[in-house]
Amino acid sequence: MEFQMTPGWLPFYPNPSKPRFKLPAGAVDAHCHVFGPGAQFPYAPERKYTPCDASKNQLFALRDHLGFARNVIVQATCHGSDNRALVDALRHSNGMARGVVTVKRNVTDRELQDLHAAGVRGTRFNFVKRLVDFTPREVLMEIAHRIAPLGWHVVIYFEAVDLPELWDFFTALPATVVVDHMGRPDCAKPVDGPEFELFIKMMREHDNIWSKVSCPERLSVSGPPALNFEPNAYRDVVPFARRLVETFPDRVLWGTDWPHPNLKDHMPDDGLLVDFIPHIATTAELRHKLLVDNPMRLYWSS
C-alpha cells in the first residue's frame, strides 16, 4: 500500500553526526519508534498523521552509530493498536530491544503472553488530543489491571495543562507508570512554577511514577542553535530535565524519540541530541543510572 507522508512533516535527519559525548557501555535508547515500512506494515486507518517510513534496520543502524547497546521501541499512534511492525523489530533485535505496545480492551491473555515472549514490557496510554480519539478511563484501567500481573508498566503521554484532570487516574494505576517527555511542560514557564511543581509533586508522592527526560527538540521554545549545539542548545529545557534527574535519579529514562514524529520546524541531528545528555545529567553516576541502570531494571530484569 502507498502512503503519502503528512504535508509539512520533516523526515528524520539523514546523516546524524557522531556524538562527542561517549555513552556508557550498555546504554539504552529508551524511547524510539519504528514506522512501517507502510508497504509491509500498513498505517492504521484511524491515525492522525502519516509518517515517513522508518524501519527496524534503520533504527538498529542508528543505535550502533550513536553508541547505544539497546532500544525500547514504543508504539506510535500512527500504527494504532496494530503492533506488528514493533513486534517484528523486537524479534529481529537479538534480544537488544524491548517494546511498549498499544492494546485494546478485547486483547486476549494469549495475545498478551505472545507479546511478552516477543519482548514487550509495557502498554501505552495516550492523552494528547491531537494524536488520538478518546478512550474511556474505565477501559484503560481495565487494561492496566490485565497487564500488571505480567510485570508490565504503563507509559502515559499527556500535556502539562491536562495533569490536574488526569491526576486521579494516573495516581490510581496499579503498576509502574512512565511519563513520556516529562509530561510535556511549557518550558517558557518557570521550572519552579505551579505547573511543573504539580508534576514534581506527583512523582514525589508516588514512587511508582517515572519520567523520560526526553525530547528537548519538541519542548524547547528557545529552539536549537543555528550551527553549533554548544552551549545554548534547547537551553530552556535543561532546568526541567536536570531537576528530574537530580531529584529522582532512580526513576528517569532517556530516549532519542527517533524518527521524531510530527516535527515541522526543525529536525534534530540525533548525534547532537546525545550531546545534550551531559547538560541534564551532570555526573557520571547520574548518567549511568539514566542510561543503563534504570532502563535495564525496568526492561531487562525479566
Ligand code: 0GY
Ligand atoms: C512521540 C511524540 C509524538 C507522537 C507520538 O505516538 C505518537 O504518535 O508519540 C508527538 O507527536 O508528540 O513521543 O513520539
